[in-house]
Amino acid sequence: MKCTATRFGSFEVRAESVLTFPSGLLGFTEHRRYVILDHDTDAPFKWLQSVEEPALAFVIMDPALFHPGYHVDVPADALAEIGAKEREDLALVVILTIPSDDPVRITANLRGPLVISHRTKLGKQLVLSEEFPTRHPLFPASGPLMSETPEAGLAECRT
Numbered sequence: 001m002k003c004t005a006t007r008f009g010s011f012e013v014r015a016e017s018v019l020t021f022p023s024g025l026l027g028f029t030e031h032r033r034y035v036i037l038d039h040d041t042d043a044p045f046k047w048l049q050s051v052e053e054p055a056l057a058f059v060i061m062d063p064a065l066f067h068p069g070y071h072v073d074v075p076a077d078a079l080a081e082i083g084a085k086e087r088e089d090l091a092l093v094v095i096l097t098i099p100s101d102d103p104v105r106i107t108a109n110l111r112g113p114l115v116i117s118h119r120t121k122l123g124k125q126l127v128l129s130e131e132f133p134t135r136h137p138l139f140p141a142s143g144p145l146m147s148e149t150p151e152a153g154l155a156e157c158r159t
Helices: 076-082
Strands: 002-005 011-013 031-036 046-052 057-061 071-073 090-097 116-117 124-126 156-158
Touching: 046 090, 076 116, 076 124
Parallel strands: 071 156
Antiparallel strands: 002 011, 031 046, 046 057, 057 090, 090 116, 116 124
16 A cells, blocks of 8 residues: 655555554544554664655653653543454554753653553553653653663553
């Protein structure tokens, strides 16, 4: 399938690589089909690029890389919506905001993570309680920038 993106130009995507968010994403409910693209082979960032709107893309990241204690209980209705049964079937990512004037001030939306089923290729944006910030700093003023443990896999989803 041929796709066009403002940032990436034209590119080919295998149909089985397309993710569908049946409810869309907050603020973008009319756009439901996306593909994940690598930002750079060495960078932990990826792009969630709409295959329907060339200008719509989000920078995403596995929260386990910068917040190892981040755990999400995935509600049963969300699991049903994406056809997921096993926790191992799920990927969890968060959307990043990168200020153009100071990219070091990147923040992650921990209140609205995306949960994606590897098996069904369906995803859902969760809306968590206010205890989770929408602008969690990726690079705190002090301390390690990101987890350096090689086993830092996907953040934990609980079913």
